[in-house]
Amino acid sequence: MSTRRATILDVARQAGVSPSTASVVFSGKTPVSDATRRRVLDAAESLGYTGPDPRAASLRRGRSGIVGVVFEEHLGAAFQDPVKILVMDGLTDGVAALGAGLLLLRDDGPAGVEPTVTSAPLDAAVLIGCSGRMRESLEILRGRGIPVVVIEGDAGEGIPQIRLDNREAQRHAASHLRSLGHARVAIVSLPKDRARIPGLIVDESGIEVDVTRDRLRGARDIFPDAPAYAAVKSSIDEGLAAGRVLLADPADRPTAIIAQSDLLAAGVLRAAEEAGLRVPEDLSVTGFDGIVVDGLAPYVLTTLVQPATDKGRAAGQAVAAMLEGRDAASILFTCEFREGNTTGPAPDQPAKSRKVAAFGA
Amino acid sequence: MSTRRATILDVARQAGVSPSTASVVFSGKTPVSDATRRRVLDAAESLGYTGPDPRAASLRRGRSGIVGVVFEEHLGAAFQDPVKILVMDGLTDGVAALGAGLLLLRDDGPAGVEPTVTSAPLDAAVLIGCSGRMRESLEILRGRGIPVVVIEGDAGEGIPQIRLDNREAQRHAASHLRSLGHARVAIVSLPKDRARIPGLIVDESGIEVDVTRDRLRGARDIFPDAPAYAAVKSSIDEGLAAGRVLLADPADRPTAIIAQSDLLAAGVLRAAEEAGLRVPEDLSVTGFDGIVVDGLAPYVLTTLVQPATDKGRAAGQAVAAMLEGRDAASILFTCEFREGNTTGPAPDQPAKSRKVAAFGA
DNA sequence: TTGTACGCGTTATCAA
């Protein structure tokens, strides 16, 4: 008997109505008399019918209610990043208006199995970042005619982008430091490519990650020769490692460090503690992102607060717009400068500018 | 002309083969001669056909290739939790064997829109946690005939569960402390219910969260009267707050604190620093989870290492099994005790056992 | 307010 799940047809039959009427009862697209609704619902109940099969419905409607989110890294790595989490959060909101859910997709399938970006039933997709291999995913999606929005990445012609004024914002922070009298400044940057080799950045043309490049440029607009140390990833521990390197030589210490993320900045603060430096008396530190760094108190980072959640929400709305046939504009979000207690006047020290230049190499 | 996307029918026609042959070329389920394949692929190319429509395919196959992951909280909150992230990571692996993707679902839709757990095209679902409202989702899913696996939650009859030996593990850590001579011990627990009110736990029967309850019992097996302070959530800052409370009175300090998570433990370490206590000389601290806490160095927590990634992977495999008709067994994972440098012999102090009892209220 | 009829794009089955 229970060899097959009941379909809407069975329900209609049992209720003594036509299939279309039954359908309408579930979709609510058309008014139905209470009596009929009752009968249909009762029939459904008695048959154990729990509503239209989403697969059939989505074929019929041409919509699956699913928005893909494509990451270029291991999911574990992606969720290590507080900013991405906020973006996801906003995205959830943004697509909720569509009644859609988010499907996690990785850009570099282990090649063995199904590369989901080619075969998932997506209504639209959001790419987070857009370097290298991500392009392939992009091409595949476009080929399939699936609307795409890109967050923090340059996807080229005709694809809505959600971006940040990274360069201007970072420049603002740098200006702030300069206005406090700092001249010997060092930078801790985000990774510059997929290889993620830590170390002083020598060849800046080799920077493949947009965010890293743009923020670096912003700092360079004010401090053209500041040495920049690329971290392995955005984390406190890596910030600590970078900070140790930059603060290693007491005779040639920067008076301020510009970190390209709050996590890196938190690590630099640790390095300063280790080195016996007071913040901000001996060393000023700026971050970027404006996230809440767990365990950072009593410091309040001087940083650029980016509207991460809004970025996600905007992406969701852009997706919604495209699905409704409107076309979605790219958006450039602005960071807000927030002055905390990690920056202060440059200490009175002889400005060893010669050495700084050498340091900048 | 390009009014409609090409279908496999168009491709077949253009290639001069039957639709079923064209289908087989894309699915690879049946051998096809090279010549035929060529013709079909060429036709597809010329028509801009990029492969079968996943919606139609999934209707036909009865599979969508999508596994839902149901959280009982805001996604942002879920991804704040390092353990959940590891679980997700393992889950990704586990379902990859199915060629499936993960669809993020929230248990408490904003009521306005589509409650996705009722209407998403899922092949299976994984619930993370299973308290309160989660039950509803569970019922809906079961009603739809969708296989469900639960991680860290009791779902009742016939539903495979992936769990941890929380009580035994926590007891192990507590024993370790006792063997080091500790008698005045306090506990910092995870939230005890959705209300997440911080404070000393008075009524232990009011604990709704399985993990909190089980770990507490484990500690209580060794230290029946230890006071337990429930944190708002598992984070360093909340651990710090709890630590401050527990270490507030110099005259009546515990010599050891059992934290129910590594993050909480990290916060307690901060509180100890603040209070001028040395760890482990003046205070021993244990955590739970065995995650890497960013920025914790030089401390290495004494903790219970749980196989979080394995839990996720196991859930994925259980799902795979159920989809193949085999039935999946529940699994109980075991934590491994890891001794770090945050526990040591109890300091030589008069054991104020009376006060401890009072403290335990 | 309800019913009829058809198509959404595939793929499994089986026979050739």
Added chain:
DNA sequence: TTGATAACGCGTACAA
């Protein structure tokens, strides 16, 4: 190795 056929389960014009 290929082809014919028949679902898969539903939504929606359109007519009544």
